[in-house]
Structures are given as C-alpha cells and as structure tokens.
Amino acid sequence: MLRFSVLGALQIRTDAGPADVSGGLQRTLVQTLLVSEGRPVSGESLAEEMWGETVPDNQANALQAHVSRLRRRLRALEPDRPASRVTMHPAGYQLCVEEGELDAAEFVRAVRQAESASARDAARTARLLGESLAMWRGPAFGGTPGGPLCQLAGARYEEYRMRAMELRFDAELRLGHHAAILAELAETHSHHPLRERFCEQLMIALYCSGRQVDALDVFRRMSRHLDDELGIQPSPSLRKVETAILSHDPALIGAPRIPTPLQPV
Structure with missing residues (x-):
C-alpha cells in the first residue's frame, strides 16, 4: 500500500518510509493525476499542467515517456501489485488511488463528517479535526501547485482547511475551552x-x-x-x-x- 500526500510538498510513502519522486515534471504529473480523484485526465490537461505554454512539439510522445517512467517508479515501490497503478483510457490517463491512500481525500472526508457531527459531539469533533489538521505539513503541493487543475484543487483544499479550523474552534468553545484556545485564535x-x-x-x-x-x-x-x-x-x-x-x-x-x-x- 502506498500513501500519497499533497497537504504539503508532494510525498509518497511506503511501509518502509518516504519514496522520492525526482524531477519537477514527474512531480507535476503525479499531483495532477492525484487531484483528479480517480477520474481520467486528458493528455491535453496533463500537458498544460506540466509545460504550460511551452508544450514540446512532440507533446504526446513526451507525455507518454513521463507516464512510462512513473509506471516504472510505482512498480518498483510495489513489486507485488498485480496491475499498474497508471492506466490509459479513451478519456486520458488515470492513477488508481484506493481509500485511505491520499491525505487530501481523507482530510476532506473528516471535515464533512465534522460538519454533520459537530453539534452533537463537540469532544469527538475537536479530536477528529485536531488530528486531521495535523496532516498538513505546509501549503498544498508545497506552495507550488503548477497549472490550473492543481491551483483549483489547492484552493479547494485550503478552503476545507479554513472550515476545519472554524469547526474545531466552535467545538472547543462549546467545551468551555475559551482561555485555552485564545492564543491560537488570536494568531489565526x-x-x-x-x-x-x-x-x-x-x-x-x-x-x-x-x-x-x-x-x-x-x-x-x-x-x-x-x-x-x-x-x-x-x-x-x-x-x-x-x-x-x-x-x-x-x-x-x-x-x-x-x-x-x-x-x-
């Protein structure tokens, strides 16, 4: 099982520890496939994220080369996995990410749970959101989201982060922790x-x-x-x-x- 993290600089972890993803274009490719949340991403969109306005003349071949390189890297991290994580579909390329493997998806899920549970169980909400907010290691994508797809995703994750902070403070206030959170609230x-x-x-x-x-x-x-x-x-x-x-x-x-x-x- 791999664990992908975009709540900070891109990071991939195995059970043995972190695994490097070398090269800016490779990192952008992985980020873009991750933020699609399991949906295929067209070659044109991937190229725009990776190269912007300086797309190479042999765009399709260059993109395919980067995808093949990513497949080999992920295969090396999971030699026992029966199928490649990166597949090609008529709509584009797709990265298979299972439940619990992407920190951003887990974070969003926790915030949605807290939105429905906060009024009923302040202690659980405060604990859940405190643990979830601790998942953030810095700005989404390390502050360098790249093209429009990742920029949009980064802004969305940041809004969920703000909402999580609001909900957690509400829960702490409900619990009577007014003085305990004063300094944190003032800084926020x-x-x-x-x-x-x-x-x-x-x-x-x-x-x-x-x-x-x-x-x-x-x-x-x-x-x-x-x-x-x-x-x-x-x-x-x-x-x-x-x-x-x-x-x-x-x-x-x-x-x-x-x-x-x-x-x-």
Whole structure:
C-alpha cells in the first residue's frame, strides 16, 4: 500500500518510509493525476499542467515517456501489485488511488463528517479535526501547485482547511475551552484578518474569558480593516456577536454559530 500526500510538498510513502519522486515534471504529473480523484485526465490537461505554454512539439510522445517512467517508479515501490497503478483510457490517463491512500481525500472526508457531527459531539469533533489538521505539513503541493487543475484543487483544499479550523474552534468553545484556545485564535485571526468567522470566535473566547473590553476592541479593529481593505461593513453575523457581547447574552457561552457546510465540488 502506498500513501500519497499533497497537504504539503508532494510525498509518497511506503511501509518502509518516504519514496522520492525526482524531477519537477514527474512531480507535476503525479499531483495532477492525484487531484483528479480517480477520474481520467486528458493528455491535453496533463500537458498544460506540466509545460504550460511551452508544450514540446512532440507533446504526446513526451507525455507518454513521463507516464512510462512513473509506471516504472510505482512498480518498483510495489513489486507485488498485480496491475499498474497508471492506466490509459479513451478519456486520458488515470492513477488508481484506493481509500485511505491520499491525505487530501481523507482530510476532506473528516471535515464533512465534522460538519454533520459537530453539534452533537463537540469532544469527538475537536479530536477528529485536531488530528486531521495535523496532516498538513505546509501549503498544498508545497506552495507550488503548477497549472490550473492543481491551483483549483489547492484552493479547494485550503478552503476545507479554513472550515476545519472554524469547526474545531466552535467545538472547543462549546467545551468551555475559551482561555485555552485564545492564543491560537488570536494568531489565526491575525493570519486571516478578513475571515469574519475567526474574528467572531476570538470575540466569543475573549468575552467568555472575562475580557469584554478586549472582545469589543477586536470588533472595532475588524470593522476598520473591512472598511479600509474592502470598503464594506461587518456582516450581520459579526454585528450580532457584538450585540450579544454588549447585552451579555448567555447564549454566547457554549453555543457558537455553526457555519453552512461546504458543498462537494
């Protein structure tokens, strides 16, 4: 069994440890086949990912050579596998990845599970998402996603990462861990200053930790930032948190808002 990781620089692992995939074009080929999630990828799309606007004149032969090289490399890592992982179909090339072998697919599955379970079992949700977020070793594809298919996939995985962080913070707030996550929430908000949900959660954590003045100061700074950067006012949800803090709404403690689940892509 191989394990493929794209939540960070591309990595392939065997039971014996990591296995190298040498060459930028080979790495791009593997990444593109992985993000298709088992669907064939056309030769034209693969060529665009690998070479961009500098596609070689013998594109089909060059691509076939890289695919053959990848087949040999994967075969060497799994000598007992009965069939090649990379197959060719009328629609293009396909990389067989089984359940549990791709970290990004496992991560997305965990986030979707948490979206449906978070309101019922905060402790399980916090634990599940904490473990899942630990799968990230850096930006998807190591911050070099290549062409449009991988760029789109990278943005999608990053959005799931943001949602996982939101859901985990919500679960921790439900569990009453307001003070314990304050520093992490403040750092997360500073790294994503325009994402209002992190601001809401930081305000709630501060208020529930007895720091109402600081919570309201976060709202004022966020309002100025939204106005300066985007020319917009705080959302109704963010204003609602401010109002709840000003009125000492008891619903703030243990009842954070649940975001709308992401729609499958």
